Amino acid sequence: MRVTAFIILVVLWAGSLKSQDTLWINTGTWNQSADTLPALRFNSSENFDTSNVAIEIPDGTLWNLIVINLDSLVHEFEIQGFENFGGIVLAGDTATFDYPPMNLGTYRYYTSDERGLLLGASGVVKCGIETPLQFHWNLVDWMPSRMDSVVVGANVVWDEEYIPKYFSINSYTFPHTPLDENGYVSLILGDTCSISIVNNGFMDHVLHFHGFHVEIVSSTHQTSRIGWIKDTISILRGEGITVKLIANQPGIYPVHNHNLIAVTNSGFYPGGMFTLINIVQ
Ligand SMILES: [Cu+2]
The missing domain is CATH 2.60.40.420 (Cupredoxins -  blue copper proteins)
Known part of the structure; x- marks a missing residue:
């Protein structure tokens, strides 16, 4: 014993x-x-x-x-x-x-x-x-021509114009983002959750939350913003941010990238970095 x-x-x-x-x-x-x-x-x-x-x-x-x-x-x-x-x-x-x-x-x-x-x-x-309730969003923008170059061992032309074709959250693009169990924020009214957001792409990203203001709990690149409560947050290249979201009203609300190209798939809107927050009673 x-x-x-x-x-x-x-x-x-x-x-x-x-x-x-x-x-x-x-x-x-x-x-x-x-x-x-x-x-x-x-x-x-x-x-x-x-x-x-x-x-x-x-x-x-x-x-x-x-x-x-x-x-x-x-x-x-x-x-x-x-x-x-x-x-x-x-x-x-x-x-x-x-x-x-x-x-x-x-x-x-x-x-x-x-x-x-x-x-x-x-x-x-x-x-x-x-x-207790945690989600994460890994933001990435993708340019297939660069991907093809690196696969065949050719030189990637880094100084050519950067025109990404896809924009994903955890490798999901809208309308498939609600299928992502790590990224689709589904809560009961009154819940509090954290969302860990990382920018692994080649450009800065800005996300707009409809229905909610989130509190910035941590930031690797913009520490002066810790404690800010905002409906729009920027995530710089390479940055990691933690936000706290309180589910204070029921309904389904979009969260989307504020850059129009980043809410497209292969040029077609809507797509890309666009997901939903679903709060049930
Ligand atoms: Cu918006």
Whole structure:
């Protein structure tokens, strides 16, 4: 009995010191309109999924992460703002990265190599967020011609005009965004939730909430805005933001990118970064 209690205590103590997570870099395809796009994603197993998995870690404690690279090329794993702690993972290899304590908030994780950046291997880190109801939005804009270049090993022409064709939240584009269990905010009247938002694209994004003002709880790039309560928030390239939303009225409300091109799919409106918030009585 005493031995059992001791073992449980040791396990709890060890668990409070470190948490561990494993990410698999998988290859696959992502279908949008008439395009079948090459895709790289961080998933929670060796099975490819079109959405990158979110990493959940405690705040204020050391933690580490295992990355298994099932792609045929080397990748460099990074968390924005903690670039000294990331590093390369060779093709077919496994690497472990040790991270220092991080503050409560939302961060971007990504691959800093061209292939990983353009094919969508990037996601959301949720640090120390304890709201019972949590959602995340990984915002990405996509330019298929650049993706094709990197797949065939050609030079990506970074200084040509950037004209993305798709704009996604967790790899979903409207009208499919309500199918995303991590991104579709569905609540009961009176609930409070957090939404961890990361910009993994190549341009800044601005989101407009209809029906609600959200409170900015954390921001990696615009710390002066923490505490602001707004219906429109900007998420700069590479930024991670946590917002708190209180479901204070029933109904279905849109949330959409304020840039008209970003609410299209292949040029057709409505599409892209457009989702719904559904509050039931
Ligand atoms: Cu609006």
